[in-house]
Amino acid sequence: EVIPALESVLERGASVFVLPSDPATVRDEVVAYLRDLGAVTHAWQGMDTADLQAAVHRALGWAPTHTCETGAHLSVAAGEREGGTIRAGLEATAAGIARLQGLRLRYPVFSWDQLPVQEALHHRYLVGVRTWQTFCERTQLSLHGWHVVVVGFGLEGEGIAEAARAFGGVVSVADHDPARRLEAAYAGWRTGSLDSLAHEADLIVTATGRSHVLTTELMSTLRSGCFLLNAGGERDEIDVDALTDRREVIPFVEQCRIGDRQIYLFAGGATADLAAGHGESLNAFDLTQGIMVAGIGLIVSPELDWPPGVHGLPDHVWRDLASRAAQRGVPAGG
CATH class of the missing domain: 3.40.50.1480 (Adenosylhomocysteinase-like)
Structure with missing residues (x-):
């Protein structure tokens, strides 16, 4: 592109x-x-x-x-x-x-990250759509009935949450900023801290722009079978070094272990739509x-x-x- x-x-x-x-x-x-x-x-x-x-x-x-x-x-x-x-x-x-x-x-x-046309178009809408198009195409899975936890409720997180719901997911929003959690609640989303929501997630997607949002300690509480996906601007939002026994089961999907839990890592923890997809339309x-x-x-x-x-x-x-x-x-x- x-x-x-x-x-x-x-x-x-x-x-x-x-x-x-x-x-x-x-x-x-x-x-x-x-x-x-x-x-x-x-x-x-x-x-x-x-x-x-x-x-x-x-x-x-x-x-x-x-x-x-x-x-x-x-x-x-x-x-x-x-x-x-x-x-x-x-x-x-x-x-x-x-x-x-x-x-x-x-x-x-x-x-030029905060230009109105970048925030209103790219961040708010396009990232979310392309993220879930890429995930569903590569895994041949849908989000129907899945509990999806979106970490970060900036403009990208908001778009990712809306697109996840459009793709069939049951969506909750986590953000370390109480003001953003309140904004998400006013928009009708179920909200909470990441610690309180992570253990019930079928898929966690990060959209924070911060390193190691998903820590070793947090990932050790996840249910077996949970998917981890990064849609943010930092390539290490997921602490992938904490994952062991990594084995690619299909292209762009790795089966991993942390403690006694078996989880799945998408696109190696890199930005999903760029690493596993074709980026923007x-x-x-x-x-x-x-x-x-x-x-x-x-x-x-x-x-x-x-x-x-x-x-x-x-x-x-x-x-x-x-x-x-x-x-x-x-x-x-x-």
Whole structure:
């Protein structure tokens, strides 16, 4: 889904280095295609943590002038080095922006995670639909009669809960923030703490953007046969290192043990719709892709004069795209 954006950048004469933010989402055929177009790549399916760190170091050694990231791994590493060549960057995720908070950035980074069109379309609706489409397609199971616990009631969690109910699930919502639990209760959801809901779940899905939301202690209380699924922005929302005897029973579904419990892990604990599916629907991703390309146009502009630090993407960069999409009545960029 990112190929058209990168084709556009390469066709305009840019030099491009491609590395993954989450190795579980890498498509080797896409990497090969981009390499054939002239991009420098350091990505392959099955990379481990050391491989990802090596990719980040190699990318910084390549001396980039601009970055376009999901997760801010490159910017965080750049901030730990003296000097550097980066002049400006883009960041697409809340998790990435959280990593940048408190860093002494030497260049501006523009966040487009909280744009109204991203929050109202991608976060609120599309993630939930694609998550459950992917799960049901890969497992050949439906959610009918299942007790689904959604962890996190931000915009993505809200959409995931609604889509789970539409797919037949009996849904409860857990959130560590009492204000969000109250919001979920006002919306008609059964709510509670994760500790109080987890033991009765047939499937737990995380949508928090935080690491190790599902801890060893919590997973040891789950009923046998429970499925674990990550739909959030962090690849380690599930503490998969606590799971033993992992064995793939069908593609993207592993049977695991924790203590005397047998549970099932979907997509290795990586972001489900990206690791096991095809990501966003193409027509919906058009707008996202258009905003990304427009954002790249902003950061490479010779007239760019913003102070170092994190900034929201300016309205003039994306509003014209949103207006054209609204006129067409569908979320498609131009």
